[in-house]
Amino acid sequence: MVNLLIEFLSNTGFALAGYQNIIMILVGIVLIYLGVAKGYEPFLLIPIGFGVLMGNIPVIRDFGLGIYEKGSFLNYMYYGVMHDIYPPLIFLGVGALTDFSAMLARPSLMLLGAAAQVGIFSTFLGALALGFAPNEAASIGIIGGADGPTAIFLTAVLAPHLIGPIAIAAYSYMALVPVIQPPIMRLLTSRKERLIRMEDPREVSKKEKMIFPIIGFLLCCFIAPGALPLLGMLFFGNLLKESIVAERLARAARTSIIDSVTILLGVAVGASTQGDIFLTSKSIGIFILGASAFAVATASGVLFAKFMNLFMRQKINPLIGAAGVSAVPNSARVVQIVGQKEDPTNFLLMHAMAPNISGVIGSAIAAGILWSFLGG
Amino acid sequence: MYGLDAISAHNGWQLSALGISIVFTGLMILSLIIAQIHKVLEFWDRKHTYWQRIKKLVRRKHRSEETASDLVLPKNVKESTHRFKLLIEQMGEPFSLPKLLGFSKKCGILHSRSSVNELLRAKLIIPDGNGYFLWNHEIEKNIKVSMKTSS
Numbered sequence: 001m002v003n004l005l006i007e008f009l010s011n012t013g014f015a016l017a018g019y020q021n022i023i024m025i026l027v028g029i030v031l032i033y034l035g036v037a038k039g040y041e042p043f044l045l046i047p048i049g050f051g052v053l054m055g056n057i058p059v060i061r062d063f064g065l066g067i068y069e070k071g072s073f074l075n076y077m078y079y080g081v082m083h084d085i086y087p088p089l090i091f092l093g094v095g096a097l098t099d100f101s102a103m104l105a106r107p108s109l110m111l112l113g114a115a116a117q118v119g120i121f122s123t124f125l126g127a128l129a130l131g132f133a134p135n136e137a138a139s140i141g142i143i144g145g146a147d148g149p150t151a152i153f154l155t156a157v158l159a160p161h162l163i164g165p166i167a168i169a170a171y172s173y174m175a176l177v178p179v180i181q182p183p184i185m186r187l188l189t190s191r192k193e194r195l196i197r198m199e200d201p202r203e204v205s206k207k208e209k210m211i212f213p214i215i216g217f218l219l220c221c222f223i224a225p226g227a228l229p230l231l232g233m234l235f236f237g238n239l240l241k242e243s244i245v246a247e248r249l250a251r252a253a254r255t256s257i258i259d260s261v262t263i264l265l266g267v268a269v270g271a272s273t274q275g276d277i278f279l280t281s282k283s284i285g286i287f288i289l290g291a292s293a294f295a296v297a298t299a300s301g302v303l304f305a306k307f308m309n310l311f312m313r314q315k316i317n318p319l320i321g322a323a324g325v326s327a328v329p330n331s332a333r334v335v336q337i338v339g340q341k342e343d344p345t346n347f348l349l350m351h352a353m354a355p356n357i358s359g360v361i362g363s364a365i366a367a368g369i370l371w372s373f374l375g376g
Numbered sequence: 377m378y379g380l381d382a383i384s385a386h387n388g389w390q391l392s393a394l395g396i397s398i399v400f401t402g403l404m405i406l407s408l409i410i411a412q413i414h415k416v417l418e419f420w421d422r423k424h425t426y427w428q429r430i431k432k433l434v435r436r437k438h439r440s441e442e443t444a445s446d447l448v449l450p451k452n453v454k455e456s457t458h459r460f461k462l463l464i465e466q467m468g469e470p471f472s473l474p475k476l477l478g479f480s481k482k483c484g485i486l487h488s489r490s491s492v493n494e495l496l497r498a499k500l501i502i503p504d505g506n507g508y509f510l511w512n513h514e515i516e517k518n519i520k521v522s523m524k525t526s527s
Contacts (some may be wrong), residue, residue, distance in 0.1 A: 104414075107407035114396075114403040121392035128388045131378045137388075208413050215409060223402040358403060365402050369395045 016058035020275025028052030028270065031172070040175035041330070044148065047263050048171055051270020067271045077268040081163060084156050086265040087149035088233040093258025094149075094328065094360070095213070095237025096250045102353040104208055105201030108308070109316070109351070113358025115304030116324030119144030119297025120366045123289050130285055135159050138370040140286050143170045144293030145363025146177070146327040152269065153230055154367040157375055164273035165283040169290035171269075177330045180291070181298050182338050185322050188302045193309075194342040196317040198351045206242070213239040220365055226375070227368030231361065297325040301355065316351070323352035326359035456491045457500065459483070461511060470508030473501075 009015060031049030035042040054074065059065040067074035080086040103110060124141030132140060135158040142154045143166060151170040155163050173180065186194075217235035221228050240250035305321030319339050323331045332352035339348040377385055419426070463479050464471055473492065480488035495501045502512045 104410055107411040110403045110407040111400070114400045117399045118396055121396045124395075125383055125388050125392055128383045128386050129379050131382060134386045134388075134391075137386075202414075205414065205417060207417050211413055211417070212410060215413070216406060219406050219409065220402060223398065223405075358407075361406075362399050362403055366395060366399050369398050370391075373391055373395070 011060055013058045016060070018058070018275060020279045021056045021058050022275075024052055024056040024273060024275040024278060027168075027273075028056065031168075031270075034175060040178075041171065043262055044171045044266055045175055047266025048168065048270040051267035052168075052273050053270075054267065055271030055274050067268070067274070074268065074271050077264055078272060080261075080264055081152060081268045081272070082156055082160060084153050084229060086261050086268075087153035087156075088229040089261040090149040090258060090265065091230050091364075092233040092237040092253050093261070095234040095239075096241045096253035097258070098238060098241075098328065098357060098360075099353075100209060100212055100238065100357060101204040102201060102350055103357050104204045104212055106351075106354055108312075109320070109354035110358035110361075111308065112301050112305055112321045112324040112355035113326075113360075113362045114324070115321065116297045116301035116326075116355070116359050117145065117362045117366045118300035119293045119295075119325065120363065120370075122296045123293035124370075126292060127285075127289050130289070132282075132285070133159075135374050136162055136282075138374050139166055140289050141293060142166075142363070142367055142370065143173065143286075143290040144297045144325070145359070145366060146170070146174055146294060146297065146325040146331065147360060147363045148174060149265075150230060150326075150360075150363050150367045152265070154370060157371055161277075162282070162286065163269065164278050165286045166290075167269040168273060168278075169287050173290055173294045174327045174330065177294075177325075177327050178334050178337070180294050181322050181325075181331060181334050184295055184298045185302055185319055185335075185338050188299060189306070189318050191342060193306070193318050194339060195346065196315050197343075197346055198317055198320075198348070199314055201350065201354075206244075209242040210239070213242065216361070220361060224365045224368030224372065226371035227364045230364040230367065234360070234364070294325065298322045298331075301325060301359075317346075317348055320348055320352040320355055324355040324359045324362070326356065326363050328356050328360055329353065331359075332356040456485055456488075457495065459485055460491065460495060460501075464511050469510050470504045470506070471510075472508055476509075 013021075028049045028051075031045045031052060033049075034040045035045030035049060055067055062069070064070075064072045065074075066072060067078050069075055120141045122141075123144045124137050127137030127140040128134065139151070139155040139159040139162055142151045145151065148167065148170045152163060152167050155166045159166075213235035217231060220231045220235075237250070237253050240246045240253060301321030301324035302318050303321070304324075305316055305318035309315050309318065317339060319335045322338075323335050325331050332349055335352035336347070336349040339346050383389060460476070460480065463476065463483065467475065467479065477488055477492060480492070485491065492501065499515050500512050501509050504510050
C-alpha cells in the first residue's frame with residue numbers, strides 16, 4: 001500500500017518537474033496574460049500559451065503522453081506542424097479573409113512588401129555569423145517575415161528541432177508589433193513625412209479581384225515553386241472569396257477552418273516547447289535575432305518608401321513602409337495609429353494594407369526561395 | 377565557425393543577394409502585371425464598341441475606295457474643282473452653299489450650280505451635319521477624270 005502510494009507520488013508532476021518545466025510554465029502563463037489582459041494576438045497567444053502549459057507537464061516517458069512520443073494525442077496534433085499541413089490551411093483562411101483591393105489599386109506599393117523582406121535575409125546573415133547552420137539560419141531569418149505560418153512552414157522543412165522557439169518568437173513578436181515598430185518608424189521619418197496625405201485609391205472592379213488570385217498564383221509559384229503550398233492556398237482562398245459563387249466554401253475557410261487550425265497549430269506549437277528542448281542558448285539567440293529581424297524589416301520598408309518618394313510625383317507616406325513586414329493586419333493598424341498621432345484626420349490604414357498584403361506574398365516567396373536553396 | 381568567415385563559408389552573401397533580388401523581381405513583375413489588369417479588362421468590356429469602330433472604319437475606307445474608284449468626273453468639272461477648292465480655302469470651313477455659289481458667280485466660274493451639284497454627288501463637298509459643308513480631302517486624291525465633258 002505504502003509502496004503503491006510512493007510509486008504514485010513519484011509519477012506525479014511534482015516529483016518529475018525540473019526547473020526548466022517551471023520556467024516554461026511561467027512563460028506559458030505570461031503568453032496567456034499577454035493575450036487575455038493586453039489583447040496582443042489573443043487568438044494565437046492563448047492557444048500557444050496553453051500549449052506551453054500542456055507540453056511542460058512532466059510525464060513519465062514511454063507512457064504515450066508526451067508530444068514527441070509516437071501515438072500520443074499531442075503527437076498527432078504535432079503531425080500537422082511537422083508535415084506542413086497547418087500553415088497552408090491557415091493561409092487558405094487568410095486568403096478568404098483578405099481583400100486585395102488596396103494592392104490592386106496601387107500596385108507600386110507592393111515594392112514596400114518586397115523591401116521589408118530584407119529583414120529575412122539580413123537576419124539569415126546574422127544567424128550564420130553567430131554560428132548557426134545555414135538551414136537553421138534560414139529558419140531564424142524567416143521570423144523577419146512576421147508571418148507565423150510561413151515561419152513554421154519553413155522551419156518544419158529545414159530545422160524541425162527549432163520549431164518551438166522559432167514559432168514562439170515569430171508569434172510573440174507579431175503580437176508585439178505595436179511595441180516594436182513605432183519607435184523605429186518615428187526614428188526614421190520626419191514629422192513632415194508622417195503628415196503626408198495619400199490620394200484615395202481607385203475603385204477596383206470585381207473582375208479584377210477575381211483574376212488577380214489566378215495570375216498572382218501562377219506567377220509567384222513559377223518564380224518560387226517552394227512556396228506552392230502556402231501561396232496556392234492563399235490565392236485559392238481569395239478566389240473562393242472573390243468568385244462569390246463559392247461563398248459557402250469561402251465562409252468555411254475564413255471561419256471554421258482557420259479557427260480550428262489555429263487552435264491545433266497554437267496548442268501543438270506551444271506543447272512542443274518542452275523545457276529541456278526549449279531552454280537552450282540557441283533559443284536565446286533565436287529570440288535576439290528574431291527581434292533584430294523585425295526591426296530591420298520595419299526599417300527597410302520605411303527607408304524604401306522614402307527612396308520611392310525621390311522618384312514619385314504623388315508622394316507616399318513613408319510610415320506605410322513599416323506595414324511591409326506582413327503581420328496582417330496588425331502592422332497596418334500600427335501605421336494608422338502612428339500616422340493619426342501626427343494628424344488625426346489622416347487615414348493610412350487602407351494604403352498600408354497594400355504593402356501589408358504584399359509582405360505576406362513576399363515572405364512566402366522568400367520562404368520558397370530559401371527552401372529551394374537549402375532544402376535539397 | 378563564426379562571423380564573416382561563417383557567412384562566406386556558407387555562401388551567405390550570394391544566397392542573400394540572390395534571394396532578395398528574386399523577391400524584388402517577383403513582386404515587381406507581379407505589380408507590373410496587375411497594373412495592366414484593369415486596362416485589359418476595360419478593353420475586353422468595350423470590345424464590342426472597339427469592334428464596331430474598327431468595322432465602321434474598314435467599311436468607310438472600303439466605301440471611300442469604292443466611291444473613289446467609281447468616281448468619274450467630267451473634265452470641265454474637274455477643272456472647276458481646283459477653283460472651287462481655292463474658293464473654299466479662302467472662305468474657310470465649314471461653309472454655306474449659297475455663299476459658295478455667290479462667290480463662284482463673282483469669280484466667273486461657269487455653270488457653277490451644276491458644278492457644285494457634281495461635286496456634291498461626287499462627295500467632294502460633304503455636309504457637316506449642322507447645315508454647313510466641308511471639302512472632302514480624302515476623295516479629292518482619288519478623282520479620275522473622264523474625257524467627256526458635261527453638257
